[in-house]
Amino acid sequence: MYRSAAGDEYFVVDGHVHWWDGSPDNQKNDYGKGWISCFYDYHSGLSPAEYVWPREKYEKYSEEDLLNDLFVEGYVDVAIFQPTYLLDFFKEGFNTTARDARLKERYPDRFILNSSWDPRDGERGLAEFEEKVARWGIKGVKLYTAEWRGDSKGWSLDDPMAERYLAKCQELGVKNIHVHKGPTIWPLNKDAFDVTDIDHAATAFPELNFIVEHVGMPRIDEFCWIAVQEPNVYGGLAVLMPFIHPRPKYFGDSLAELLFWLGEDRLLFSSDYALWTPKWLVEKFIAFELPEQTAAETGVQLTVEGKQKIMGLNACKLYGIDPVEHGSRLRVDEFGQKAETGPGPQAEGALAEAVGT
Amino acid sequence: MVAEEAVRAALGGVLDPELDQSVVSLDFVRAIAVDGPDVRVELRLPTFWCSPSFAYMMVADARSAVEAVPGVRRARVELVEHFAAERVTEGVDGGRSFRAVFPDEADGELDELRRRFRLKAFVVRQEPVLRAACAAGGEAAAAAWRLGRGAPNGVDEAQWAEYLGRRRDLGMPEGPAEIAFTDPQGRPLEPASIPDYLRLSRSMRVSLESNTEFCTGLLAARYGGGVEAWQGKEVAA
Numbered sequence: 038m039y040r041s042a043a044g045d046e047y048f049v050v051d052g053h054v055h056w057w058d059g060s061p062d063n064q065k066n067d068y069g070k071g072w073i074s075c076f077y078d079y080h081s082g083l084s085p086a087e088y089v090w091p092r093e094k095y096e097k098y099s100e101e102d103l104l105n106d107l108f109v110e111g112y113v114d115v116a117i118f119q120p121t122y123l124l125d126f127f128k129e130g131f132n133t134t135a136r137d138a139r140l141k142e143r144y145p146d147r148f149i150l151n152s153s154w155d156p157r158d159g160e161r162g163l164a165e166f167e168e169k170v171a172r173w174g175i176k177g178v179k180l181y182t183a184e185w186r187g188d189s190k191g192w193s194l195d196d197p198m199a200e201r202y203l204a205k206c207q208e209l210g211v212k213n214i215h216v217h218k219g220p221t222i223w224p225l226n227k228d229a230f231d232v233t234d235i236d237h238a239a240t241a242f243p244e245l246n247f248i249v250e251h252v253g254m255p256r257i258d259e260f261c262w263i264a265v266q267e268p269n270v271y272g273g274l275a276v277l278m279p280f281i282h283p284r285p286k287y288f289g290d291s292l293a294e295l296l297f298w299l300g301e302d303r304l305l306f307s308s309d310y311a312l313w314t315p316k317w318l319v320e321k322f323i324a325f326e327l328p329e330q331t332a333a334e335t336g337v338q339l340t341v342e343g344k345q346k347i348m349g350l351n352a353c354k355l356y357g358i359d360p361v362e363h364g365s366r367l368r369v370d371e372f373g374q375k376a377e378t379g380p381g382p383q384a385e386g387a388l389a390e391a392v393g394t
Numbered sequence: 395m396v397a398e399e400a401v402r403a404a405l406g407g408v409l410d411p412e413l414d415q416s417v418v419s420l421d422f423v424r425a426i427a428v429d430g431p432d433v434r435v436e437l438r439l440p441t442f443w444c445s446p447s448f449a450y451m452m453v454a455d456a457r458s459a460v461e462a463v464p465g466v467r468r469a470r471v472e473l474v475e476h477f478a479a480e481r482v483t484e485g486v487d488g489g490r491s492f493r494a495v496f497p498d499e500a501d502g503e504l505d506e507l508r509r510r511f512r513l514k515a516f517v518v519r520q521e522p523v524l525r526a527a528c529a530a531g532g533e534a535a536a537a538a539w540r541l542g543r544g545a546p547n548g549v550d551e552a553q554w555a556e557y558l559g560r561r562r563d564l565g566m567p568e569g570p571a572e573i574a575f576t577d578p579q580g581r582p583l584e585p586a587s588i589p590d591y592l593r594l595s596r597s598m599r600v601s602l603e604s605n606t607e608f609c610t611g612l613l614a615a616r617y618g619g620g621v622e623a624w625q626g627k628e629v630a631a
Contacts, residue, residue: 071443072443082611082621082624254605283625291600294600
């Protein structure tokens, strides 16, 4: 919950958070070491200096850190756990659903627990996925198509076996498919960040929602071409968000493109915690205005209503959360009682007004 | 003895194909060592995980560019601190093809990928020039603009030269009577379609510029000391 000085209320859903262990004890090899080092450069390169963590903390942060950074200091009402397994790089995995589930089970109102699947697991994986869905009430998955496994350097959403898994998602009501692209994938001579397989899947499975993480970066343009044709494609703003600090111009330019092609109803705020912490992202985004020239050249606006949707209301729709009813419970839980809420005055009913109830 | 400056100047013409910027201006050149007629160059990249396909192109292009410098007998270009550093370095040094170096991970060479990014680079370099031509005399005049007329008002010589260079990369004809602004396949533009065409060009430019900013920021973070300067850099409007 964030209340702006103008009195507007924002229900905040952080669409992409992690609870990882990238510490040397868990690293399996140089790839694991390279992975967490690369993450740390993302973190230290784009965060304001006062929000940069020591490397050791970054490699493995505690649950207290996570809970405090999200729900006490970070204005986050609900966070969506997106797993990243990387079992070839980390002994216990980098950030598995089972690890996230420990917090989900203790704070069920605060987390949405997403799972994952990998078509290379074949029939056995299908059965295991079904068990996970039943056990945890899973409503979404995060797919990392560039994950290495033995000799395989990745997979594609239009692989026949991936279609079996998507069909299983549809059957089980796991409607939200978060897709993450990475730099290494078979075949290596093609563009690894290519997002056209999402186009294929979104057409084949119109009842599923495809949330493309980091809005297809570094291929925002190609992501936009797909999203404009496929109404069930959404953009997760992870990785683009922190640009708001060191490169507000490019942040504004990119956001204007997304607003032009997708519109404000199909964008989801994400911090990608602990890549970045939500506190400063939320504060800066709510204060952000598109430069007049950008707005004039693209014909788009970033309004308070648009920001409310992006900050949380769009995600609420995808995950079936009633922000007013759910929010009233969060206000009085152990985090809600001590949470930062921004500079605005207590405004009863402002949120209900924002969601049109 | 070959001059280090000559080597650096040659590397100035080597582009990151994805970002369409020189490896020198991107600060990817970590070291140049000249030993008589032999030259050794170290290239570094923004992350451990940068796509090996683009890395391979840069290393191979850098080797060719340096070996074209008069007096150079042999150039060895080493990719450093990358997950595929050794394979890329030794592969290019041994004159092997990408497919031969990554037999299990690749199903072809890099020509198609390179062309894909040359098409993007063309569109992105064209956009400000074409906008200036439209501003000067409207879409119809822009569609009929000939190369011999030179750069539209408001476009500086360097910008014009870059655009001509990207046309050349695609093998487009260069005579003075040639149409200056075509689509990347070389087809003339319909005046009425130019606003929509430019709308798409803008998206491509914004994507490429943001990607470039991201990569330079990561490089600054990775190699220490540069973050504050990078974050504080005034962004040219």
